[in-house]
Every structure is written in C-alpha cells, then in structure tokens.
Amino acid sequence: MTHAAEEWVFAYDRTWESLLTAVFDAYALRRFPVAFIGEGEVAPLFVSVHRVVPDEEKAGRVFRTLQRKLSAGALTCLTSSLYAELPELDMPLFRYVCKAVKSARSIETNFADPDVLFVTNTYRNVRRERLRMMQFVRFQKTADGTYFSMIEPDYDVLPLIVPHFSDRFSEERWLIFDRRRRYGYYYADRRPVRVTFDDSAAIFRLPDGRLGEELRDADEGMYQELWRTYFKAICIKERLNPRKHRKDLPVRYWKYLTEKQR
Numbered sequence: 001m002t003h004a005a006e007e008w009v010f011a012y013d014r015t016w017e018s019l020l021t022a023v024f025d026a027y028a029l030r031r032f033p034v035a036f037i038g039e040g041e042v043a044p045l046f047v048s049v050h051r052v053v054p055d056e057e058k059a060g061r062v063f064r065t066l067q068r069k070l071s072a073g074a075l076t077c078l079t080s081s082l083y084a085e086l087p088e089l090d091m092p093l094f095r096y097v098c099k100a101v102k103s104a105r106s107i108e109t110n111f112a113d114p115d116v117l118f119v120t121n122t123y124r125n126v127r128r129e130r131l132r133m134m135q136f137v138r139f140q141k142t143a144d145g146t147y148f149s150m151i152e153p154d155y156d157v158l159p160l161i162v163p164h165f166s167d168r169f170s171e172e173r174w175l176i177f178d179r180r181r182r183y184g185y186y187y188a189d190r191r192p193v194r195v196t197f198d199d200s201a202a203i204f205r206l207p208d209g210r211l212g213e214e215l216r217d218a219d220e221g222m223y224q225e226l227w228r229t230y231f232k233a234i235c236i237k238e239r240l241n242p243r244k245h246r247k248d249l250p251v252r253y254w255k256y257l258t259e260k261q262r
Contacts, residue, residue, distance in 0.1 A: 007034050009043045012052035014090070016079050020059035022052045023097050036090035062101065069100050074108035077123040080130075083156045084122045092118040130157045134164050136249075137176060138258045140210070140224070141217040147174040150209030150256055156181055162192050177203060209256040224258050231259035 010025075010033040012018040026032050031050060043049045066075060078096065081089060092115040099107050099115065111117045132153075139147040147169070151158070158178045162185050165174065170190060177184030185192045197203050202215070213221070254260040 007047045008050055009033055009035050009037055009047045010050050010052055010094075011037050011039065011041070011043070013039050013054065014082065014085075015054065016082060017054045017056065017059045018052050019082070019093060019097065020062040021055045022094060023062050023101065024055070024058035025050065025052060026094075026098070033091075033094070036087075036094065038087065062097070065101050066097065069103065070106055070108055074100075074106065077108070077120060080126050080160065081119050081123040083126050083160060085156050086122065089119070089122055126155050126157060126160075129153050129155045130160045132250075132253065133157055133161050136253050136257060137161070137165070138256060139174060140258075141220045142211060142215055143217055145173060145217070147172055148211065149174070149176045150179055150203075150206060151176060152178065152180045152256065154252075158183075158185060162187075166190075166192055179204075179209070208261060210261065224261075227258050228261075 008031045010022050012022055022033070022036075029050070031048075033050070034047070035044070037043055037049075066078075070078075078093065081093060095115045096107075096119050099113070107113060107116055108120075109116075111120065133151055137149045137151060139149045142148050156178070158176060158181070162176070165176065166187055169187070173186075173188045175184055175186045175195070183194060183196045186195045187193075211220070249257075
C-alpha cells in the first residue's frame with residue numbers, strides 16, 4: 001500500500017524577513033510548500049501547516065546568498081514587489097528566491113521563467129504606483145502648520161514614498177495618510193513615524209480628504225482656489241485630449257486632487 005506524499009502549506013506574515021525565513025526552513029526541514037497562507041487565514045484540508053516564525057539570523061543567511069547571486073536592482077525588485085499585497089505573489093516569489101539561491105548565475109533577466117516574469121511585472125506595477133503617488137500627493141496646510149494629505153493607492157506604497165517627501169520637505173511637519181489601509185506617516189523633527197487613528201477620529205470623516213475650515217490654515221482655501229485657477233488657465237482647449245488625460249491622470253486618483261475638486 002502506498003501513501004500520498006505529505007503536502008505542506010507555510011503560514012507567514014507576508015514580510016520580507018518571513019519570506020527569507022521560509023526559504024531557510026524549507027531547505028533545513030526538506031519541506032517545500034505547495035501554497036502559502038497569511039496570518040489568520042484557514043489552511044486547505046488534508047495538508048500540514050508549517051508556521052514560519054521570522055528569524056533575523058536565518059533570513060540574514062539567505063539574504064547574503066542573494067546578494068552574491070543578484071544585482072542591487074533585482075534585490076529591490078524582490079523586496080518592493082511585496083508591497084503589492086497579492087496573495088498570488090507568495091509562491092512565485094518563494095520559488096524565485098529558491099531558484100536564485102540554487103543557480104550558479106543570476107536568474108534576474110530570465111523572463112522565460114514564469115516566476116521571474118511574474119515577480120518582475122508585479123514590481124513594475126508597484127514602482128509605477130509609487131511614482132504616481134509621488135506626483136499626485138496634494139498637501140493642505142492645517143491650523144497648526146502641519147501639511148496633510150490623504151491617499152488611497154492601489155498598492156501599499158506609502159512606505160516607499162516617505163523617503164522622497166522626507167528629503168523634499170525635511171524642514172516641515174507633514175502627515176500622509178493611506179485611507180484604504182488606515183495608517184499614515186507623520187514627519188516632524190526630521191523623523192517619520194508610522195501612525196494609526198481610532199475609528200472615531202475626524203480623519204475618517206473626510207470623504208474626499210478635504211479638511212474643514214475649522215481644521216485648515218486661514219489661507220489654505222485661497223491657495224487651493226489659486227491652484228485650481230492655475231490648472232484651468234494652462235489648459236489649451238484646442239489641444240484637449242480627454243483620453244490621453246485620463247491615461248496620464250487616471251480617474252481613480254481624482255478624488256484627492258485639489259485641481260479636480262469643486
């Protein structure tokens with residue numbers, strides 16, 4: 001009588017350190033997963049579950065191997081792709097790392113490999129969303145002098161844009177808040193800090209991110225109107241191309257853009 005091979009599912013918290021720990025565990029235990037699940041997710045029936053506990057030493061050993069096998073750009077691709085928050089990325093990313101560790105040469109440009117291609121395309125989407133957020137963030141000055149912006153990106157790119165704004169507005173106080181994921185970064189004294197708010201906080205009562213008059217600086221309304229006037233003035237009616245405009249500035253971002261608000 002033969003027995004079916006035992007199948008394993010790895011449960012992890014979808015962080016980079018946990019993924020690298022999962023790779024280490026797979027080789028050390030000789031248990032390679034058929035799927036990954038996130039924290040709190042229910043595993044499929046008739047499989048064994050290995051819960052990955054993030055381990056800095058294990059992850060570090062795998063990462064140092066990757067550093068020898070891949071370019072800095074490829075490492076950025078791997079780490080940034082996780083911000084896509086796609087459950088279907090788990091296995092391709094795991095297999096990509098395993099293949100990179102085992103290969104004698106870099107696999108980063110082997111786009112005939114479906115895992116390399118999927119991870120690379122995911123990274124490109126995340127990178128595109130990061131660039132759009134850097135372009136489309138609109139700050140409002142609050143009554144206490146803090147600059148506030150609300151965003152709702154397709155991917156969790158807020159941590160990826162914080163360095164840009166920390167460098168560009170290093171002397172200011174600002175808060176960028178991701179409404180979809182319900183957290184933000186508050187920057188003051190040259191240091192960004194991750195923040196969350198209670199569900200009853202006023203910030204959740206801003207459907208389009210606009211501050212009420214009681215919360216904003218006395219001159220903020222005037223500056224917003226000046227920006228809308230400028231935006232309207234630079235539009236040349238004879239050259240309007242609505243299709244290209246929506247391509248360059250997708251409608252899903254208009255909600256929080258000052259120039260699109262009335």
